Amino acid sequence: MSVVRSTPLRPVQSLGRWGVESLEAMGRFALFLGEAVVWTFIPPLKVSQFYRRVHFIGVRSLSVILLTGAFTGMVLGLQTFLTLSRFGSEALLGPAVALSLVREMGPVFTALMVTGRTGSALTAEIGIMRITEQIDAIQVMGLNPMRYLIVPILLAGVATFPLLTAIFDVVGILGGYLVGVQIMGLSSGTYFGEMRTFVSLDDITTGLWKSFAFGVVVTWACSYKGYYTAQGTVGVSRATTEAVVLSSVLILVWDYFMGSVLP
Amino acid sequence: MIEVIDLCKSFNGQPVLKGLTLSIAAGELLVIIGRSGGGKSVLLKHLIGLFRPDSGQVLINGVDLPGLRGRALDDLRTKFGVVFQGNALFDSVSVFDNVAFPLREKTRLPPDVIHARVEERLEQVGLAGAGHKFPAELSGGMRKRVAIARALVTEPEIVFLDEPTTGLDPILCTTIHHLIRDLHRKLHFTAVMASHEIPDIFEIAHRVAMLHDGVIVEAASPEIIQASANPVVRQFIQGETEGPIQVT
Numbered sequence: 001m002s003v004v005r006s007t008p009l010r011p012v013q014s015l016g017r018w019g020v021e022s023l024e025a026m027g028r029f030a031l032f033l034g035e036a037v038v039w040t041f042i043p044p045l046k047v048s049q050f051y052r053r054v055h056f057i058g059v060r061s062l063s064v065i066l067l068t069g070a071f072t073g074m075v076l077g078l079q080t081f082l083t084l085s086r087f088g089s090e091a092l093l094g095p096a097v098a099l100s101l102v103r104e105m106g107p108v109f110t111a112l113m114v115t116g117r118t119g120s121a122l123t124a125e126i127g128i129m130r131i132t133e134q135i136d137a138i139q140v141m142g143l144n145p146m147r148y149l150i151v152p153i154l155l156a157g158v159a160t161f162p163l164l165t166a167i168f169d170v171v172g173i174l175g176g177y178l179v180g181v182q183i184m185g186l187s188s189g190t191y192f193g194e195m196r197t198f199v200s201l202d203d204i205t206t207g208l209w210k211s212f213a214f215g216v217v218v219t220w221a222c223s224y225k226g227y228y229t230a231q232g233t234v235g236v237s238r239a240t241t242e243a244v245v246l247s248s249v250l251i252l253v254w255d256y257f258m259g260s261v262l263p
Numbered sequence: 264m265i266e267v268i269d270l271c272k273s274f275n276g277q278p279v280l281k282g283l284t285l286s287i288a289a290g291e292l293l294v295i296i297g298r299s300g301g302g303k304s305v306l307l308k309h310l311i312g313l314f315r316p317d318s319g320q321v322l323i324n325g326v327d328l329p330g331l332r333g334r335a336l337d338d339l340r341t342k343f344g345v346v347f348q349g350n351a352l353f354d355s356v357s358v359f360d361n362v363a364f365p366l367r368e369k370t371r372l373p374p375d376v377i378h379a380r381v382e383e384r385l386e387q388v389g390l391a392g393a394g395h396k397f398p399a400e401l402s403g404g405m406r407k408r409v410a411i412a413r414a415l416v417t418e419p420e421i422v423f424l425d426e427p428t429t430g431l432d433p434i435l436c437t438t439i440h441h442l443i444r445d446l447h448r449k450l451h452f453t454a455v456m457a458s459h460e461i462p463d464i465f466e467i468a469h470r471v472a473m474l475h476d477g478v479i480v481e482a483a484s485p486e487i488i489q490a491s492a493n494p495v496v497r498q499f500i501q502g503e504t505e506g507p508i509q510v511t
Contacts, residue, residue: 133347133348134351134353136351137347137353140312140313140343140345141364141365141368142336143368143369
């Protein structure tokens with residue numbers, strides 16, 4: 001009798017459970033960042049861990065940033081040149097490439113590349129530390145894993161993302177120069193001269209603010225997924241995938257909101 | 264020193280500890296035996312404050328451990344040394360840095376004192392000169408000894424060992440058990456060890472507690488446990504498939 005009565009309510013129950021679990025997960029995700037931010041301001045900072053993470057996120061991502069930055073600039077240079085030439089506006093190639101890179105593509109592509117290159121590795125590393133009880137070991141030594149593990153990662157993200165983005169932008173602009181000037185025959189003075197006219201400091205700071213924010217978003221999502229890894233190696237694999245997906249989605253969503261708010 | 268009173272813990276509605284009560288005296292070497300998956304590690308994780316009980320108390324020197332938070336909990340944990348089942352060594356640093364880690368992070372000892380203390384512990388566990396190696400370069404037995412050295416480097420009052428001989432061959436098992444016994448005699452800590460290495464543990468334990476179905480069914484000296492009339496204890500130590508313990 002009770003089974004018959006409960007059947008029509010089952011979808012409502014499932015929906016309610018999904019809603020509660022989703023809210024709980026979002027709350028835990030937000031609290032994770034909140035706790036990390038609080039520990040950021042409580043000395044001492046684990047400096048050696050910070051340097052290690054700067055190397056891990058920054059230096060190890062450099063080659064992929066150089067490569068993708070160059071080709072992004074080259075593709076952008078080629079396609080923009082072909083489009084502008086239809087309107088006889090090839091002279092605007094420099095500003096078009098620079099504005100696209102500095103305001104939008106530089107921060108977003110850098111964040112996506114770093115997510116794929118080191119974000120997933122961060123999640124896997126922390127996840128393995130979780131399942132092999134290394135995080136428990138830190139805890140029972142009377143240390144705070146948040147301070148020891150997560151804070152250096154967040155700070156390293158904030159420190160390295162703007163630098164990597166700046167490198168991506170510069171290399172991308174040079175890639176656009178290679179195609180537009182060296183291959184398509186635009187003059188070098190036009191390419192860089194028009195860029196000086198149209199690209200303002202606000203455009204550069206917009207890109208930098210975005211890269212700061214993405215530094216937090218990527219390290220936050222990746223370390224969170226690693227920290228709460230469960231169920232052995234399968235759990236690490238799942239956490240790594242979820243971290244990349246979550247980071248990528250957050251980058252694009254956050255990019256839209258920042259693009260709407262910033263000048 | 265350690266009092267566990269009516270401890271209950273469930274996971275997803277599945278009860279694991281069902282009103283477990285146990286007391287451990289200072290300086291004692293107590294071995295908790297029981298089936299794999301029977302709750303030994305869960306009990307140990309309550310004793311070191313990694314799990315919070317659904318109900319019941321865990322008292323360490325009269326202090327209610329589950330009631331502690333933040334710095335008070337961290338301070339109490341500085342009295343602990345823990346050897347985890349999988350060793351929990353930090354992969355990214357050397358053996359020396361693994362053992363030195365708790366001293367560097369939790370004390371203000373000068374580097375030369377830390378160096379001397381770490382070398383002393385590594386020598387005590389038979390790993391003198393292996394400090395520069397990384398955990399991945401060591402055998403299972405050596406990794407276990409590094410974990411023991413790290414647990415003992417802060418001179419803890421209480422050492423918890425979660426199945427310290429899992430996955431080791433019989434000779435290494437005996438070596439590790441003798442090492443634990445010798446270090447216990449030398450350093451006079453209280454030791455709580457989860458294990459199912461029968462009969463090896465009877466050689467080293469002061470007292471053996473049998474955990475079955477979420478409670479301690481018997482806790483006594485190794486001699487009494489070996490002669491126990493309790494059918495659960497008898498079946499377990501004789502390794503029989505027939506008896507009150509259902510093999511699933």
